Amino acid sequence: MSHDSAPQPLTATAGLALQGSLRPPGDKSISHRAMILGLLSIGETRVEGLLEGDDVLRTAAAAEALGATVERLGEGRWRIVGVGLGGLVDPADILDFGNAGTGSRLMMGVVGGQPVTATFDGDASLRKRPMRRILDPLVRMGTEVVSEREGGRVPLTLRGPREAIPITYETPVASAQIKSAVLLAGLNAPGITTVIEAAATRDHTERMLRLFGAHVEVTAHGPEGHGRTIALTGQPTLRGTDVVVPADPSSAAFPLVAALIVPGSEVVIEGVMMNPLRTGLITTLLEMGADIERLRERDEGGETVADLRVRASRLHGVDVPPERAPAMIDEYPILAVAAAFAEGTTRMNGLHELRVKESDRLAAVADGLKANGIAHIVEGDDLVVHGDGTAPKGGGTVATHLDHRIAMAFLVLGLATREPVTVDDGAMIATSFPSFLPTMQALGGRIAP
Ligand code: S3P
Numbered sequence: 469m470s471h472d473s474a475p476q477p478l479t480a481t482a483g484l485a486l487q488g489s490l491r492p493p494g495d496k497s498i499s500h501r502a503m504i505l506g507l508l509s510i511g512e513t514r515v516e517g518l519l520e521g522d523d524v525l526r527t528a529a530a531a532e533a534l535g536a537t538v539e540r541l542g543e544g545r546w547r548i549v550g551v552g553l554g555g556l557v558d559p560a561d562i563l564d565f566g567n568a569g570t571g572s573r574l575m576m577g578v579v580g581g582q583p584v585t586a587t588f589d590g591d592a593s594l595r596k597r598p599m600r601r602i603l604d605p606l607v608r609m610g611t612e613v614v615s616e617r618e619g620g621r622v623p624l625t626l627r628g629p630r631e632a633i634p635i636t637y638e639t640p641v642a643s644a645q646i647k648s649a650v651l652l653a654g655l656n657a658p659g660i661t662t663v664i665e666a667a668a669t670r671d672h673t674e675r676m677l678r679l680f681g682a683h684v685e686v687t688a689h690g691p692e693g694h695g696r697t698i699a700l701t702g703q704p705t706l707r708g709t710d711v712v713v714p715a716d717p718s719s720a721a722f723p724l725v726a727a728l729i730v731p732g733s734e735v736v737i738e739g740v741m742m743n744p745l746r747t748g749l750i751t752t753l754l755e756m757g758a759d760i761e762r763l764r765e766r767d768e769g770g771e772t773v774a775d776l777r778v779r780a781s782r783l784h785g786v787d788v789p790p791e792r793a794p795a796m797i798d799e800y801p802i803l804a805v806a807a808a809f810a811e812g813t814t815r816m817n818g819l820h821e822l823r824v825k826e827s828d829r830l831a832a833v834a835d836g837l838k839a840n841g842i843a844h845i846v847e848g849d850d851l852v853v854h855g856d857g858t859a860p861k862g863g864g865t866v867a868t869h870l871d872h873r874i875a876m877a878f879l880v881l882g883l884a885t886r887e888p889v890t891v892d893d894g895a896m897i898a899t900s901f902p903s904f905l906p907t908m909q910a911l912g913g914r915i916a917p
């Protein structure tokens with residue numbers, strides 16, 4: 469979505485129980501990476517189940533501008549013919565990433581490691597987001613930052629070197645986007661590029677690099693959730709391949725919580741990716757007493773997927789440890805909504821990274837809770853929500869600040885509050901879940917302009 473699209477207010481109203489089944493759209497993280505590795509490989513990549521949200525379409529357009537042939541074959545079915553490492557061309561125009569943090573940051577890694585020059589820009593939300601965290605390691609790898617807006621913001625222009633310098637980089641924050649940018653730049657480095665992360669973050673880049681033929685060694689520093697060292701051998705030959713995109717757990721989160729809080733609901737959510745680095749919300753909801761069954765676990769495109777049967781549940785408050793944040797980083801807004809219906813106190817700890825998402829999500833969630841009469845407090849980087857196990861009042865209008873997940877979370881809230889909830893702009897929902905409205909309506913949810 470571009471910054472000039474007109475705001476689209478939406479209102480959610482409580483109604484009957486939600487019933488039925490749905491398949492959420494393809495995973496956004498995997499969809500971006502499929503486009504990017506398609507660009508960097510030789511030959512044809514065919515993608516099934518691609519998320520056709522605005523964010524990913526921006527990455528597809530950028531891949532095309534950098535030399536790939538990108539073709540839509542049918543719903544979610546795409547063909548990319550790549551240029552191979554070293555075959556990228558200077559884009560004729562600015563790469564406009566719209567609202568997409570992941571697309572822009574990963575593509576900065578690509579451009580930063582290759583002998584091309586490109587300018588990155590985006591909407592009002594992306595223009596506020598910190599890019600220093602990406603530029604710092606890239607500069608060490610030989611990238612020239614030709615120009616940048618003050619404080620390392622887009623619009624910015626990067627020029628990559630003929631060959632990148634292999635480095636060992638300890639990420640200062642647990643971020644899959646930083647890790648991925650460094651690894652993507654390291655593809656054109658003669659030697660081993662190593663990323664050390666203090667807490668494990670989503671590993672889709674590592675998995676997909678292997679699928680396309682790169683050599684990536686991953687050493688875990690301890691059990692699940694502990695840090696990892698990821699070592700990529702540079703200058704591999706990447707070959708186009710088939711990618712099957714599982715359903716996005718971060719999108720599944722919205723109908724899932726809706727089914728838990730709307731009395732009498734029973735919903736089946738199909739084909740949801742169960743990568744343990746993405747399932748922190750499900751772990752937390754189970755601890756809160758949610759009735760979620762994992763059915764038909766199977767392999768799809770190298771990931772375990774399952775159908776989730778979700779029934780309306782009486783929830784109780786829990787403490788969510790900060791170590792769990794990387795596995796549910798995008799799910800705190802919707803968890804805060806679930807917490808509003810739980811009996812007791814839910815404490816979400818260590819949410820500092822929420823302040824630099826599509827919006828300052830900690831502030832946006834707190835304001836939205838306040839507008840709807842939900843008791844809560846922000847203590848430093850922690851969010852504490854108090855519930856009494858009954859439906860909150862609602863009735864508020866929520867400012868979404870160009871943030872799709874704020875919009876969806878508060879629309880879900882309005883499906884079960886005593887009074888309707890309005891969000892000031894639902895346009896950004898198209899960045900990650902274009903079919904959100906008809907999907908929720910098909911389950912019986914009353915959401916309308
Ligand atoms: C993503 C990583 C996360 C997440 C984002 C997608 C990715 O960001 O919030 O929606 O695909 O790598 P950070 O790496 O900044 O935590």
